Amino acid sequence: MPTLYAQGDLLIERVADIEPTGTILAPATSGETVLAEGEVTGHRHAIFEAVTMFRDDALARDIPSGLYVGHVRVDGDAVKLVHDEHDAIVLSRGTFRVRRQRELEPRDARVVLD
Amino acid sequence: MVATSALGAALAPQAPPQPSSSWLGPADRAAAEAAVREIYAVARLSPPQIVWAASPVALARHWKVRRHTAGDSVRGVLLDTVINRAMSAARRSDVGGGLDALRSSLPDLTAMLAHEGQRAGVGALARLHLAGNVLRALMRRRPWHSFRAVSLSPYDLRWLLDPKLPERVAASERAAVSAAATLVGNAGWIVPHVHTCWLSDKPLVLSLDDRGRLHAKNGPAIRYKDGWHRYAWKGIEVPGAFVDHPERITLNAIDSQTDIFVRRCLIEMVTPKRFIYMGGADLVMRDETGTLWRRTWPRGDAWAAVEVVNGTPGPDGQLERYVLQVPPELETARAAVAWTYGMTDQQYRSLVVRT
Numbered sequence: 001m002p003t004l005y006a007q008g009d010l011l012i013e014r015v016a017d018i019e020p021t022g023t024i025l026a027p028a029t030s031g032e033t034v035l036a037e038g039e040v041t042g043h044r045h046a047i048f049e050a051v052t053m054f055r056d057d058a059l060a061r062d063i064p065s066g067l068y069v070g071h072v073r074v075d076g077d078a079v080k081l082v083h084d085e086h087d088a089i090v091l092s093r094g095t096f097r098v099r100r101q102r103e104l105e106p107r108d109a110r111v112v113l114d
Numbered sequence: 115m116v117a118t119s120a121l122g123a124a125l126a127p128q129a130p131p132q133p134s135s136s137w138l139g140p141a142d143r144a145a146a147e148a149a150v151r152e153i154y155a156v157a158r159l160s161p162p163q164i165v166w167a168a169s170p171v172a173l174a175r176h177w178k179v180r181r182h183t184a185g186d187s188v189r190g191v192l193l194d195t196v197i198n199r200a201m202s203a204a205r206r207s208d209v210g211g212g213l214d215a216l217r218s219s220l221p222d223l224t225a226m227l228a229h230e231g232q233r234a235g236v237g238a239l240a241r242l243h244l245a246g247n248v249l250r251a252l253m254r255r256r257p258w259h260s261f262r263a264v265s266l267s268p269y270d271l272r273w274l275l276d277p278k279l280p281e282r283v284a285a286s287e288r289a290a291v292s293a294a295a296t297l298v299g300n301a302g303w304i305v306p307h308v309h310t311c312w313l314s315d316k317p318l319v320l321s322l323d324d325r326g327r328l329h330a331k332n333g334p335a336i337r338y339k340d341g342w343h344r345y346a347w348k349g350i351e352v353p354g355a356f357v358d359h360p361e362r363i364t365l366n367a368i369d370s371q372t373d374i375f376v377r378r379c380l381i382e383m384v385t386p387k388r389f390i391y392m393g394g395a396d397l398v399m400r401d402e403t404g405t406l407w408r409r410t411w412p413r414g415d416a417w418a419a420v421e422v423v424n425g426t427p428g429p430d431g432q433l434e435r436y437v438l439q440v441p442p443e444l445e446t447a448r449a450a451v452a453w454t455y456g457m458t459d460q461q462y463r464s465l466v467v468r469t
Contacts, residue, residue, distance in 0.1 A: 004465040063456050104440055
């Protein structure tokens with residue numbers, strides 16, 4: 001089973017190390033790689049060391065639609081995933097798949113018929 | 115492989131539509147009327163009489179009374195001669211695929227207004243969700259009564275407002291496409307018949323959530339200058355009294371709802387955490403991942419949420435608790451938390467760190 005890390009509403013899953021495919025997602029102009037912006041607080045899940053972030057939907061077919069954020073490849077030493085409201089998570093060399101958290105919506109409500 | 119801005123690329127395919135100035139405010143009636151005449155000319159139709167209405171519902175009411183003297187609907191003709199050709203041209207050159215994102219915009223709003231127009235057009239049917247079967251029966255028997263079948267929604271046509279579109283179409287079609295864009299940018303709903311073309315004004319208020327659904331925490335989510343308005347929460351129409359007076363959202367009010375979607379909206383408006391603390395749900399079980407709560411109502415309706423605790427203390431040293439709504443059939447808190455990440459509880463057992 002792949003190792004999982006959770007930082008707030010993000011789940012990071014160590015997967016088999018692979019070369020980036022799909023779309024390479026460039027870092028922000030200030031240099032950090034932002035995995036996700038906080039919808040309410042504006043706090044970001046970010047990595048300030050050099051990593052490669054990419055998005056390839058073919059690698060996320062087993063994830064429910066809309067949850068897949070992308071993959072992060074750590075080529076060098078360990079990096080830190082930081083967030084203002086959560087302790088940092090250390091990611092060592094390898095490839096990680098990142099997904100966001102979901103919640104049931106009012107429109108998803110349905111009557112259960114036993 | 116294409117390098118692009120991280121968040122821009124990640125979010126662009128799902129970028130929600132947001133109201134722009136072209137969606138709101140008074141219509142430029144002169145520009146819209148000129149555009150109607152040009153589009154009719156392209157379709158080899160004589161210039162119609164143009165009738166304005168302050169809202170799509172007022173339009174539908176007027177259309178109901180006058181449609182017998184307006185000639186046949188030419189919606190299909192205009193779609194074939196102008197709009198679908200523009201769509202084809204745009205699609206041929208839409209290498210980025212942005213067109214599909216625009217086309218799929220605002221299904222809730224379009225459906226809501228089409229239903230409203232339908233209701234106004236076929237008579238005073240009391241409630242949308244009760245009227246559905248009656249409307250469908252009417253439409254089967256008398257298809258010319260279908261407002262949806264004769265109207266064009268500005269929200270379905272807003273891809274015409276892409277400023278690059280005229281460059282993408284053949285020169286011979288450019289004038290027609292430009293006229294269609296002018297019409298969509300300067301009017302609301304459109305109901306074209308041979309002799310009469312009805313146009314509605316644009317809304318004064320249009321509020322959407324970050325997924326492009328009709329949504330407003332305060333006041334109506336959509337309002338026209340004739341006063342017609344609707345309150346909505348995440349694309350679902352809700353009673354305005356609860357938006358304007360949230361203190362009225364009591365457990366009794368939630369229990370009293372017969373519409374399960376409205377009931378869910380009320381729980382969200384009061385917040386799931388407060389709903390639980392008010393005593394609205396029953397404790398199912400606790401495990402190391404969180405606490406599972408559930409509530410059932412008669413007739414098979416059930417709601418559930420998992421309460422979890424932040425792994426990192428806040429500035430005050432406290433661990434913040436938050437509540438996530440989950441499918442009611444889940445039996446453990448672990449399964450519920452796993453579901454929020456799209457996993458099984460077995461997969462979620464591999465979690466080593468939570469901060």
